[in-house]
Amino acid sequence: MIPVKGYEGQKVAVLGLGRSGLATAHALEEGGAEALCWDDSREARERAEGQALILHDLTRADAWQDVAALIVSPGIPHLYPEPNRIVAAAMEAGVPVDNDIGLFFRSFADGDWDSFDIMPKVVAVTGSNGKSTTSALIHHALEHAGRPAQLAGNIGRGVLDIDPAHDGEVVVLELSSYQTELARALTPDVAVFTNLSPDHLDRHGGIGGYFAAKRRLFAEGGPDRAVIGVDEAEGVYLAGQMAEGPADDRVIRISVDRKLTGPGWQVYARKGFLSEYRKGRQVGSIDLRRIKGLPGTHNHQNACAAYAACRTLGLAPKQIEAAFHAFKGLPHRSQLVGEQDGVAFVNDSKATNVDSARAALSAFRHIRWIAGGLGKEGGIESLSAKDLSGVTKAYLIGHSAREFALQLGDVPYEICETMAQAVARAAGEAQPGDTVLLAPAAASFDQYPDFEKRGEDFARQVASLMSGR
Structure with missing residues (x-):
């Protein structure tokens, strides 16, 4: 568990008591805060009580007295199509609203890191399609290469439920737009944007709001490296915003639509072959057609994103290729x-x-x-x-x-x-x-x-x- 920092001795409300909500409440308590929990579901409230958590009716008019923050589960709307009534009441009372992702980024680093030889890193993956496969593929490649890694977020464990980092460990997070749009802290070392297609438009007030929620991971997070799919106009725009110029290799552009050229860093797949180019020279390639766990163009896009992220973490092309061949795919995804x-x-x-x-x-x-x-x-x-x-x-x-x-x-x-x-x-x-x-x-x-x-x-x-x- 990652104890939440910054709220010691304070009351913090938690709305939504599913997997992430319960983990958040326990992480707050572990960090010295008093978690005040609520859910509209009686069954969820009883489950929280069974875990010795404090229930606090957030529908009451005096619910916000001495409350330092409200932590909201991802599925609860805070703006569109209309704010949840409890979230609206918190905002009216001037109570800051955050989610578990924001708490994770403010709490992940701790004093033990001073003794580490290699600082832990966080890779965060977002986009419309392929997030889960890309995240799992990065995690799999790291473990296959003998690197310590954990997988969390929208896949695997809740972000606050993972173990404190080891020396040199990489935490891979799959993040949905619901998670990125509200987090008050977003500071990944590597951020990945797979693609964009219309989804959850009512929640975000249209395609512009949906893209804006994804973009926050990059614009507010300021990652050291950004892996960006450029097969849609939004990706091209985002890559342009993040890069200082054509040769800026802090941005890695990926595509399955076309060959990418230029002095920067690119990874693309055409006709089943993945190619990595850097400073105008090819430095790596993989024949994806022979990899059973990654069939089809959409999985080739996932492979490009995962490959690029792994290269930023120091894995060699041959290490990544061997890991791809050992990848069995995720349940319910091809x-x-x-x-x-x-x-x-x-x-x-x-x-x-x-x-x-x-x-x-x-x-x-x-x-x-x-x-x-x-x-x-x-x-x-x-x-x-x-x-x-x-x-x-x-x-x-x-x-x-x-x-x-x-x-x-x-x-x-x-x-x-x-x-x-x-x-x-x-x-x-x-x-x-x-x-x-x-x-x-x-x-x-x-x-x-x-x-x-x-x-x-x-x-x-x-x-x-x-x-x-």
Whole structure:
């Protein structure tokens, strides 16, 4: 645990008692503060009481007396589409609002570091798609090379729940826009921006607010190195803002759309080959086509970002390449869950929007596509004929099955309703060389509590099918 600094002997309110909220409360107590906890859920409050935490009703008019700060869990809005009523009351009372990420950055360093030979570092990864894979890949490469590392944030453990740093350790954080937009301290050593596509727009007041939340990690954090995807206009803009000139190698530009040139530091992937250029000379390359855990262009972008971050941390190209080959991928993200009779079964349940589904579709050929669920605005109408060219047939499930069917153009489809029926029908019609791909392009909440449970059901149905049950 990372004891929170700066609030010793003071009262600090904690709103939201999920995983990060409970960890925050305990870290505050560990640092000598008095954590005053609240959640609208009775079950969450009872869980906090069971952990000997103090409940404090933040809905009361006198709730803010002598409170030094309010720490808010990521899912609670503080501005758009409208502030949570408790957050609004805190701001009206002049109480500073922060989150666990802000507390982490103000508390991570401690006196033990004076005896370290190599200072610990923090790598923070943000962006619309690929954050989890990129973060996990950096962490995996570090551990594969024998470097001490921890993985936390939006993946793995809560940021305040990790262990105090060891000599030379690297902490890799996946940070969502919900986390970066509010943190009062953001000081990573290396910051990574993967890409940008519209998401969470109601929470951020539009695409500009969404980008602004991501940009804070760089503009306010002032990282020593910035790894920035430049395949969207926002990334080009951000890289331009961070760099002092074309040769400034504190900024590493990455791309999967084009070859990058110039006197600076670039990493790009074309036709399955990753290339690293520095000062106009190639200094590293990897054939990504042979790496099973990173299929498709979207994963090649993740590989470029992770490679660049690892290079800033001193790993050699051959070390990174060996780690990439040993990477098995993350659950529910282009995860190979089975192969039988020449048919591959791939779980990409994390593809909850049309952009991530498009990326998954581009990674395979001869696809038996399982899609559907609780569709988002526009459904899959933005998928072009080119995006769907690899789809042999679609097997549609959930609430949006019929809506998706009307948006498929000439692609053959079948309304299956349930995962069990979709897997059975896709597997029964698949030929050697086909891929049965779950990439729903929709949320899961019509049939499952989250995308993880949806992916687990897919894997379970595949395992049952392969075992003959």
